[in-house]
Amino acid sequence: MGTIIPRPRKDGSVGYLAQILIKRDGKIVHRESRTFDREPAARAWINKREKEARTPEGLEAIRSERPTLAQAINRYVEDSVKKMGKTKAQVLKSIKTFEIADRPCEEITSADLFEFAQELGKTRKPQTVANYLSHLGAVYAIARPAWGFPLDETRMRDAIKVAGRMGVTSKSKARDRRPTMDELDALMNFFQERQARAPRSVPMVKIIAFAIFSTRRQEEIVRILRGDFEEKHARVLVRDMKNPGAKIGNDIWCDLPEPAVDIIKAMKRRTNEDRIFPFNADTISASFTRACQLLTIEDLHFHDLRHDGVSRLFELGWNIPHVAAVSGHRSWQSLKRYTHLRQRGDKYENWKWLPIVAASSPK
DSSP, X not given: OOEEEEEEOTTSOEEEEEEEEEEETTEEEEEEEEEESSHHHHHHHHHHHHHHTTSHHHHHHHHTSOOBHHHHHHHHHHHOOSOOOHHXXXXXXXXXXXXXXXXXXXXXXXXHHHHHHHHHHTTSOHHHHHHHHHHHHHHXXXXXXXXXXXXXXXXXXXXXXXXXXXXXXXXXXXXXXXOOHHHHHHHHHHXXXXXXXXXXXXXXXXXXXXXXXXXXXXXXXXXXXXXXXXXXTTEEEETTOOOSSOOTXXXXXXXXXXXXXXXXXXXXXXXXXXXXXXXXXXXXHHHHHHHHHHTTOOSOOTTHHHHHHHHHHHHTTOOHHHHHHHHOOSOGGGGGGGTTOOOOSOTTTTOTTHHHHTSOOOO
C-alpha cells in the first residue's frame, strides 16, 4: 500500500512525496519514493508501480531501473549485519524525507550535496549538519562496490570539504559543564526521597555516583553484566563503547576506582537478570533531566557526570595513561584538555553520599 506525504518546498510550494513498500512472504523486497507537484499525479504513480510489481518479472524490471538515493539508504540499512546505532538510524530515516533522496544516484553532484547541507543548516546546528553528512557518507562509501549503486564517493568528500570551509558544518564543541557539590546534593536528596516513596524505582542515587566514579556513559552502564565485572582486578568490560570508528562490538576493559567497585558490590542481583544495572538508558536520562528541571538546575546533562569523573582523576594527580585506563579513551590527545586543571585533591573525599551509595540495595 502506497502513501502520500505533503511537504513544503523552499520556494513556498508543496510537493507530494509518494512512497511504496512491497513485501513478499512477509519480507520487504522493494521500497521506492518520488515527489510530484500534484497529489493526483502522486496517486497515479503509486497505482502504476504497484500494478507493475504484482508479477516477479515486473518487480525485477522496477528494481533494475535507476536507483535513487533513498533506495541506496534502504539497502544500506537492510543489509547492515552490525547493529546500527539509534542516532545513525534516525538520521538516515530523516534524510529520506528530503527532496535529494528522490534523485537518481548518478545525478547527485557535490553541489547538490552542499545545497542539501545548507538546507539542513536552516534548522540545525553546524555540528548536527556534520553528523548528517558523516552518516550519509557511510552509505556513499559502500554503495558502489557493494551493490553497484552509482554513488560517487568523491562527490561526497568534496561536499564535506566545501561545507566545512563555508561554515555550514563544524566540529562539536567540548562541554566544560561540571555539577557543583550543591547541585549534586540536591539531586541525590531528590532521588533518595523518591526511592523512599517508590522502593522499586530506578536507584538514581547509585547510578549518578557510579557514572561519576566510573566515568561511564549511561548506555554503557546499563549493558554491564555480572560476568563483565572483575572485583579482583578492579575492572569492568565496557561493551560497545562509543568510538568514532566503531561502536558496536567495541568492547574494552576499563579500570574501576574504588568507589565504583563498592557501588557494584552493593547492587543486588535481580531474578533472571544478569545485568548489574538492569534499567533503560532512556529512562535514566529522562529521570535526570526531569529532576534538573524541577530543581532549576540549568544546562546539566547526564553525560556531564563523565566529564566530572575524568576531571576528578586528573585533580587527584593521575597522568594521562592512568586516566585513559579508566575512561577508555583510545586517543590521549582528547584528554589533553584536562591537563590545565589547577585544582588538586579529591572533592569527594568526605562526601556524605559515599557510604550511602556503597550500602547494599534492597532486594
